[in-house]
Amino acid sequence: MIDLSSDTATRPTPAMREAIAHAEVGDEQRGEDPTVNELQRRVAELLGQEAALFAVTGTMCNRLAVAAQTAPGDVVVIERDAHLMRYETGGPAVMSGVLLEQIPGDRGTFTPEQLAEVLAAGTVHIPPTTLVALEQTHNMAGGTIWPLERYRAVAELAHEHGAAVHVDGARLLNAVVASGIAAGVWGGMVDTVWIDFTKGLGAPIGAVIAGPAEVITRCRRFKHLFGGAMRQAGIAAAGCLYALDHHVERLADDHANAARLVEGMAAACIAVEAPETNMVYFEPPPGWSLGAFLAALEAEGVRMGPVGRRVRAVTHLDVSAAEIETAIEVVAALVAAGPPGADPRGAQVPR
Ligand SMILES: *Cc1c(COP(=O)(O)O)cnc(C)c1O
Numbered sequence: 001m002i003d004l005s006s007d008t009a010t011r012p013t014p015a016m017r018e019a020i021a022h023a024e025v026g027d028e029q030r031g032e033d034p035t036v037n038e039l040q041r042r043v044a045e046l047l048g049q050e051a052a053l054f055a056v057t058g059t060m061c062n063r064l065a066v067a068a069q070t071a072p073g074d075v076v077v078i079e080r081d082a083h084l085m086r087y088e089t090g091g092p093a094v095m096s097g098v099l100l101e102q103i104p105g106d107r108g109t110f111t112p113e114q115l116a117e118v119l120a121a122g123t124v125h126i127p128p129t130t131l132v133a134l135e136q137t138h139n140m141a142g143g144t145i146w147p148l149e150r151y152r153a154v155a156e157l158a159h160e161h162g163a164a165v166h167v168d169g170a171r172l173l174n175a176v177v178a179s180g181i182a183a184g185v186w187g188g189m190v191d192t193v194w195i196d197f198t199k200g201l202g203a204p205i206g207a208v209i210a211g212p213a214e215v216i217t218r219c220r221r222f223k224h225l226f227g228g229a230m231r232q233a234g235i236a237a238a239g240c241l242y243a244l245d246h247h248v249e250r251l252a253d254d255h256a257n258a259a260r261l262v263e264g265m266a267a268a269c270i271a272v273e274a275p276e277t278n279m280v281y282f283e284p285p286p287g288w289s290l291g292a293f294l295a296a297l298e299a300e301g302v303r304m305g306p307v308g309r310r311v312r313a314v315t316h317l318d319v320s321a322a323e324i325e326t327a328i329e330v331v332a333a334l335v336a337a338g339p340p341g342a343d344p345r346g347a348q349v350p351r
Pocket of ligand 1 (some may be wrong): 056057058059060083084135137138139168170171196198207
């Protein structure tokens with residue numbers, strides 16, 4: 001199966017498994033796991049921050065950032081289709097009791113003017129805005145990158161207002177590789193920022209959040225509160241360290257593969273905007289229901305994912321340039337053959 005459904009489909013390589021097998025470990029909960037401590041040091045430095053904390057998932061990093069930088073009843077500003085808004089089971093409301101003020105974005109980003117309209121100082125009856133959350137790259141918008149000047153202007157405005165800035169950087173390193181702008185530049189302008197190791201970086205477990213030492217200490221307390229403290233977590237951190245050393249620059253290959261996929265699909269008459277990083281979203285071809293198209297792809301050995309009403313293809317470590325050519329041929333053959341006639345209602349095919 002050529003699995004383009006998500007960059008979470010990566011599996012640890014033999015060399016990464018080797019690094020995991022030889023990890024030095026200790027009790028993470030007590031701060032005594034040397035591999036976790038090394039990973040935290042490396043990521044803090046990479047992101048231009050003072051301190052960092054290893055977490056089980058990126059979702060946990062978003063929970064920690066909100067909990068550590070808000071109080072119940074505060075307002076968190078978020079782009080409308082952000083992961084933190086759409087795909088985290090209402091975590092900010094459940095775990096931190098905050099309100100989410102949604103800004104409709106342009107390719108996942110928003111302007112300082114849009115932010116200025118919703119920032120509230122807080123009075124005896126108006127809830128204060130204490131956190132502004134950005135997503136880099138933006139998943140639902142198509143792996144899009146915040147333009148640096150807009151990012152800077154939004155962060156500065158939030159800070160002038162006294163609000164903290166958080167970056168969901170699940171794929172920040174894709175933005176770094178594609179833009180050529182260093183991780184420390186993006187990370188150094190904001191208060192908290194995290195990267196995921198289980199997306200394109202190819203590790204099996206882990207994400208790391210970075211920020212000022214005092215904020216990270218608060219995150220550590222919430223991590224324990226939310227049940228996320230671990231023991232010999234160096235087993236997982238070793239995979240992340242391996243990924244930092246070996247799987248960052250190669251993200252450029254994933255971006256080239258996504259660009260090639262779009263080019264190949266254009267030849268098959270599927271028009272898709274050129275991707276900025278590793279994600280390609282498109283409508284099912286004319287006449288095809290989403291379910292029927294995905295099932296037909298899968299029957300031919302290509303898996304893409306449904307996201308809302310669209311098809312999503314994500315390139316990653318486990319999909320080669322040759323496999324992209326195969327995927328293009330499969331898509332072209334399906335478009336040429338047309339949709340199955342026996343599926344007039346566009347029924348979802350179970351999978
Ligand atoms: C995947 C993802 C997350 C959640 O990360 P997990 O490690 O899967 O919990 C958060 N934000 C974005 C933008 C993501 O793509």
